[in-house]
Amino acid sequence: NAGVTQTPKFQVLKTGQSMTLQCAQDMNHEYMSWYRQDPGMGLRLIHYSVGAGITDQGEVPNGYNVSRSTTEDFPLRLLSAAPSQTSVYFCASTTTGGVNEQFFGPGTRLTVL
Amino acid sequence: AQSVSQHNHHVILSEAASLELGCNYSYGGTVNLFWYVQYPGQHLQLLLKYFSGDPLVKGIKGFEAEFIKSKFSFNLRKPSVQWSDTAEYFCAVKIYNQGGKLIFGQGTELSVKP
Numbered sequence: 001n002a003g004v005t006q007t008p009k010f011q012v013l014k015t016g017q018s019m020t021l022q023c024a025q026d027m028n029h030e031y032m033s034w035y036r037q038d039p040g041m042g043l044r045l046i047h048y049s050v051g052a053g054i055t056d057q058g059e060v061p062n063g064y065n066v067s068r069s070t071t072e073d074f075p076l077r078l079l080s081a082a083p084s085q086t087s088v089y090f091c092a093s094t095t096t097g098g099v100n101e102q103f104f105g106p107g108t109r110l111t112v113l
Numbered sequence: 114a115q116s117v118s119q120h121n122h123h124v125i126l127s128e129a130a131s132l133e134l135g136c137n138y139s140y141g142g143t144v145n146l147f148w149y150v151q152y153p154g155q156h157l158q159l160l161l162k163y164f165s166g167d168p169l170v171k172g173i174k175g176f177e178a179e180f181i182k183s184k185f186s187f188n189l190r191k192p193s194v195q196w197s198d199t200a201e202y203f204c205a206v207k208i209y210n211q212g213g214k215l216i217f218g219q220g221t222e223l224s225v226k227p
Contacts, residue, residue: 031213040122042203042219090156094213101147102215104157
């Protein structure tokens with residue numbers, strides 16, 4: 001199993017540009033989520049999904065969109081990038097039942113100029 | 114709203130020193146508790162988790178944590194740290210019956226001097 005994969009690893013955008021961060025998992029996990037990591041603030045939940053076709057907002061959803069058309073994929077879209085979105089983005093997945101931990105992807109480091 | 118608080122933002126220790134990182138959460142119901150570690154340039158990895166039973170949980174690499182329900186705490190400990198333990202440590206809480214959603218603390222950066 002590849003686990004949770006993310007692409008790209010690094011990205012530089014100009015203010016106003018749009019892009020999609022890709023996330024995929026091959027563990028048949030129902031739950032997937034996106035976090036952003038900023039110094040001194042830990043990981044903050046952007047959006048999450050409990051299954052295909054179901055998404056919901058987390059703590060910091062503004063400026064981001066998500067969709068979940070398949071169990072495996074959970075892309076994060078930045079519609080109009082802003083410098084405040086400069087961050088490291090992590091995708092994670094887990095099963096919704098039991099006490100399984102979340103498995104994290106390697107992250108995408110995004111810089112918005 | 115539920116929250117997780119890690120009291121130490123940056124801890125500096127010498128090798129062989131003992132470590133204790135504090136974690137407190139604000140929720141009165143049933144929780145599952147986790148400690149994750151992030152080595153420089155890497156993604157988060159699970160150190161240990163608690164869901165029920167013995168409140169003293171042992172994890173990988175000699176780490177352990179104790180759940181004290183009355184104090185809403187889940188402190189991480191290691192008797193003797195090594196230079197390779199230099200990393201950022203995150204405490205996280207999962208509220209029972211709220212699916213997979215995790216609430217993270219702010220993180221504690223640990224620097225171990227050789």
